[in-house]
Amino acid sequence: MFPVSSHIYYPPPLDYRSLLTKLLNRCVRYIVPMYVVGWLLYLFALNTVSPDNNMLLAMRDGVLFGNWYWYLKALAIFSLLSVPIMHGNRIWIDVICVFIYYALFGVLWKYGGEIGANLCMEHATCYFPFFSLGLLTRKYSRLQKLMKSEALLAISIVGYVSLFFFTCDIHIVNTLSNRFMLPVCAIVVAFNTLSKMDHKQSKILQGLEYFGNNSLQVYLFHYFFVLFVNIHVMWKWGMDCNNNLFIHLCVLMMSIIIAALSVSVGELLKYSKYIGKLIYGK
Known part of the structure; x- marks a missing residue:
């Protein structure tokens, strides 16, 4: 959550309406792919993997409410609730807002039943502190100096x-x-x-920056490839061989390959104006 918050932060405009309009537009870019790609992934899995596939079974339970891509739902909620924090200029008021929101998420998680579950309040409770840390650090230079x-x-x-x-x-x-x-x-x-680190000289940092700039595409499309990878078998093999370092390196390399393929798919879909609008909401 921490690095993502920098992408949704806006300098406070003159009025709430301008800020709210910008955040609503951004939330559309989260909610549209959450449902569209979520259903596409479910239909794709339904026709390509066995009926007892663990991912397929998990998707079936949450596809109606877009819960498979819970991260985008949580990010949309965080963005809208951050309006007072983004528009304010006193850190103590911002901190109070953060604690109020965190308490609200916790109550809905524990006692909200189906409503709390479909709003992904468990994930919201776990990750909102990091989102808030990124938001406040980006906003206040004092916190940047402290960091x-x-x-x-x-x-x-x-x-x-x-x-x-x-x-x-x-x-x-x-x-x-x-x-x-x-x-x-x-x-x-x-x-x-x-x-x-020197961003211009470090190839590794340039690669991380590239994937960071395309993190939405990685998040949306990596499941289409993960469907065909049995991580549990690989992990068990690594444990049996007592070679954790090797299995971690294998998983790392596979993650990089899947991330690159996901970005490629995302960029390819952007070539079509209508498909891009359908999937990304813009």
Whole structure:
């Protein structure tokens, strides 16, 4: 969520209407592919893989409400609820808004029943803190300076290594460690590492930037290829061989290939004005 928030941030305009109009247009670009590509993926899987395929069974349960592409739904919700944060200019008010939204997501997740499930409130609760961190960091220069400070970087490196091996019998402590503190430390380290690298000289960084700029296409179309890859068999083989490094490298290479194929499909579809509008909503 953290890097994505920079794509939906807008400098505060003169009035709420202008900001809301921009965000509504962006939400259309999330919701349209969420349903269109979601149904295309389901029909594609229905006619290409066996009826007991795990992905097909999972898609069948959520395709009606677009829950398979939950990330886009959550991003649309985050974008609309961020209007007061984007338009305001006081950090303490923004932080209060973040806590109110987070509490609302948590209540809907635990007690919202089908409504909470179809609004993907579990995912919203898990990822909204990182979205907010990215949004506030992009908005306030003070937070950017804090993120780039050497002291915080050192704390984050030590914290990440320590938390990576940390285990606790208390469930909530493990959850807080693995789902919040560990990712935050990783974000700080990645933010500092990437900001200090020379974008023009680093081919790796240029590749990451390219996939980042086309992340929507990767997210939308990678499932069409993952359908035919049995990750569980590969992972089991790696565990049996006791060669975790090799299996991680295999999965990494496969991910890069699938990402490249996904971007290629997305770019190909953009050549058609009408298909592009149908899929991307623009």
